[in-house]
Amino acid sequence: MGATGLPHEAEVVIVGGGTAGAVVAARLAQAGVEVLVLEAGPDPGPFGDPRWPADLVDARRLGHSCDWGFDSGDTLPQPMRFERSRVLGGCSTHNGAVQTWGHARDYDGWAAAGNPGWSAAELLPLFERASQQLRVRTYAVEELTPWQRAWHDAGPAVGLPQLRDVNDLAEGVGIAPESVNVVGDGVRFNNAFAYLDPVRALPNLTIAGDALVDRVLIGPDGAARGVAVVRGGAVHEVAAPLVVLCGGAFCTPTVLLRSGVGPAAQLRALGIEVALDLPGVGENLHDQPFAMLRWEGSPQLVAAMDAAVARGWAPDEQVLAKAASRFEPDAFDLHLFAYSPTHIHGGWSWHAGASALRPRSRGHVRLTGRDPEAKPLIDHRFLSDPAGDDVAMLIDGIAQVRELAATGPLAALLGRELTPGADAAQPAALEAWLRAHPDSYWHPVGTAKMGPASDSAAVCDARGEVHGLPGCRVADAALMPSVPRAATAMPVTVIGERIAASILDERAGRGDAGGARGAHP
Numbered sequence: 001m002g003a004t005g006l007p008h009e010a011e012v013v014i015v016g017g018g019t020a021g022a023v024v025a026a027r028l029a030q031a032g033v034e035v036l037v038l039e040a041g042p043d044p045g046p047f048g049d050p051r052w053p054a055d056l057v058d059a060r061r062l063g064h065s066c067d068w069g070f071d072s073g074d075t076l077p078q079p080m081r082f083e084r085s086r087v088l089g090g091c092s093t094h095n096g097a098v099q100t101w102g103h104a105r106d107y108d109g110w111a112a113a114g115n116p117g118w119s120a121a122e123l124l125p126l127f128e129r130a131s132q133q134l135r136v137r138t139y140a141v142e143e144l145t146p147w148q149r150a151w152h153d154a155g156p157a158v159g160l161p162q163l164r165d166v167n168d169l170a171e172g173v174g175i176a177p178e179s180v181n182v183v184g185d186g187v188r189f190n191n192a193f194a195y196l197d198p199v200r201a202l203p204n205l206t207i208a209g210d211a212l213v214d215r216v217l218i219g220p221d222g223a224a225r226g227v228a229v230v231r232g233g234a235v236h237e238v239a240a241p242l243v244v245l246c247g248g249a250f251c252t253p254t255v256l257l258r259s260g261v262g263p264a265a266q267l268r269a270l271g272i273e274v275a276l277d278l279p280g281v282g283e284n285l286h287d288q289p290f291a292m293l294r295w296e297g298s299p300q301l302v303a304a305m306d307a308a309v310a311r312g313w314a315p316d317e318q319v320l321a322k323a324a325s326r327f328e329p330d331a332f333d334l335h336l337f338a339y340s341p342t343h344i345h346g347g348w349s350w351h352a353g354a355s356a357l358r359p360r361s362r363g364h365v366r367l368t369g370r371d372p373e374a375k376p377l378i379d380h381r382f383l384s385d386p387a388g389d390d391v392a393m394l395i396d397g398i399a400q401v402r403e404l405a406a407t408g409p410l411a412a413l414l415g416r417e418l419t420p421g422a423d424a425a426q427p428a429a430l431e432a433w434l435r436a437h438p439d440s441y442w443h444p445v446g447t448a449k450m451g452p453a454s455d456s457a458a459v460c461d462a463r464g465e466v467h468g469l470p471g472c473r474v475a476d477a478a479l480m481p482s483v484p485r486a487a488t489a490m491p492v493t494v495i496g497e498r499i500a501a502s503i504l505d506e507r508a509g510r511g512d513a514g515g516a517r518g519a520h521p
């Protein structure tokens with residue numbers, strides 16, 4: 001042990017014990033591998049430990065403790081916070097706890113882009129396994145609050161059939177109660193609880209909280225040889241033949257960049273010695289743009305929801321629709337949902353959102369300095385695609401939200417549309433409003449994208465190994481070549497399962513469908 005309380009070496013170091021990191025760590029530890037998890041935020045302990053901040057276990061609304069404090073800087077018309085949870089479990093500790101799978105086309109597209117082992121058929125068992133591990137269940141219609149039930153009931157009138165849930169990878173449009181990882185009396189069953197609690201007692205697993213990884217150490221042979229980590233004000237080196245980056249879409253590229261792995265000119269401009277010129281690091285950032293409408297609520301709606309709260313469980317969202325824009329009428333490419341963001345407004349407010357799930361716009365994450373605590377520059381370049389498809393998708397989504405809101409039972413519960421309101425009724429005005437108010441659906445991905453070595457924008461291969469950097473893998477939202485038509489928690493969990501399986505297969509000498517190169521370590 002060093003002065004920082006960390007070991008000097010490990011078989012595998014996991015950088016970030018978040019949504020995917022918890023999965024990789026657990027699966028490797030269960031198989032007997034000696035694993036060290038380095039998490040920048042605290043480890044508040046297992047399920048039920050009183051050190052967990054109340055808002056992070058309360059699944060009724062989004063949590064806000066332990067935030068990294070990232071924001072848009074001056075890249076957007078209005079500054080926007082990009083919430084990211086800095087705590088064991090990562091964003092699975094503060095998210096909406098909605099578990100969605102997307103569509104087979106998403107993963108078949110990944111496989112077709114040169115990523116063997118990632119087709120929908122190959123991932124399906126992992127979606128099922130992860131859903132069990134996270135204790136996912138789907139709300140019964142009877143459990144819906146009156147506000148959510150009214151949206152659910154309105155679906156068929158606008159061509160959205162009622163489905164059992166939204167997680168059939170072959171299915172198209174429809175509306176359904178949400179599938180959630182909520183247990184007991186409303187606890188968000190985050191990935192640390194689901195995956196790390198069962199293995200915490202293993203002697204071959206060490207979980208170190210408050211351990212900020214600065215960079216990957218690279219040996220003279222060009223392979224990763226461990227990490228430099230800041231803990232308790234001191235810098236410590238941990239040697240490891242395998243480092244798995246699980247810092248998420250914003251932080252995994254920043255760790256690589258600080259390690260000298262990324263676009264050479266960018267690194268030199270910051271005085272960072274270039275270890276590997278890899279142009280894709282930090283590029284391809286994309287998130288699903290989002291638009292949120294707001295209405296006045298009738299006294300009847302307020303009374304019905306007050307009564308629901310008095311009866312017990314009344315979360316901010318419970319129903320999700322998969323809908324189609326003009327671009328993909330035979331599948332779906334929109335999420336629509338009703339929402340009462342009580343974490344923002346305190347009391348009742350009546351919103352519904354539309355998100356364009358297959359955005360064309362691409363942005364980037366860049367370093368602003370060498371300090372591992374320096375906030376990165378995060379520029380999504382929302383709605384910047386030259387053809388304007390992202391705006392068009394949102395306009396189609398908003399039209400369907402308005403159609404839903406105008407159906408009989410819902411119209412009776414709602415008053416005037418307040419945002420964007422009557423002034424933005426027509427497409428041109430709506431486009432102007434959308435461009436002035438870009439918003440995110442909280443699902444940034446793609447900044448260390450997976451792809452074959454022949455793709456100059458690819459950062460890692462189908463085993464997650466960084467091109468040209470043996471012994472360093474990526475396993476988190478950064479790896480996605482393109483965002484699936486889903487909220488991303490479950491797809492990220494599946495990425496954790498997939499990369500862990502690939503590492504274990506190689507160690508067992510079984511090879512791996514996702515591998516183009518030899519096994520390492």
Ligand SMILES: Cc1cc2nc3c(=O)[nH]c(=O)nc-3n(C[C@H](O)[C@H](O)[C@H](O)COP(=O)(O)OP(=O)(O)OC[C@H]3O[C@@H](n4cnc5c(N)ncnc54)[C@H](O)[C@@H]3O)c2cc1C
Binds near residue numbers: 478488
């Ligand atoms: C407000 C909000 C609501 C959301 N709601 C939903 C939802 O309802 N359903 C859904 O499917 N998705 C939702 N998402 C998205 C989903 O939660 C994320 O896509 C997913 O959790 C990301 O997982 P990850 O493993 O890539 O990153 P994270 O879960 O963010 O994990 C990264 C971890 O790495 C740590 N870390 C980062 N850098 C370092 C470093 N240098 N050293 C050490 N540790 C480091 C972080 O502290 C963190 O613990 C939501 C996201 C947000 C922000």
